[in-house]
Amino acid sequence: MTRRASGQELGDRGQSVIEFTGMVPIILVTLAVLWQSALVGYTFVLAGNAADKGVAAGARADGSGAASCAAAAQEDVTGAWSADVRCRPDGDLYRAEVDLKVPLLFPGVNLPITVQGRAGAATERRDAP
Secondary structure, eight states: OEEOTTSOEEOSTTHHHHHHHHHHHHHHHHHHHHHHHHHHHHHHHHHHHHHHHHHHHHHHOSSOHHHHHHHHHTSSOOTTSOEEEEEEEETTEEEEEEEEEEEESEEEEEEEEEEEEEEEEEOOOOOOO
């Protein structure tokens, strides 16, 4: 311990404030990285779910499969994600592909990463009896 000129000992008062102040940038960067990781993971979940919903709607539709597929795929995709939906029949299968751009920390600015969700389902044909 150090002593003042008056002979009183100085303690460690204020040391924890200095240490906390030094750690604040590290804590904030760690939180930002964790939040961005959560956004990337949620984008994968959202892309897969959108493709599943789209292919289910497209496989059930009689004539307007592409329109039904695109509408169902974009139903749960909010404005923070920009979606590109492609739906098409492929023989006895119906396929849907959904591309989503990952937002950068907040909606409106996207990372240069595109997450793709793909799904396929058997076409449900209704044959006349």
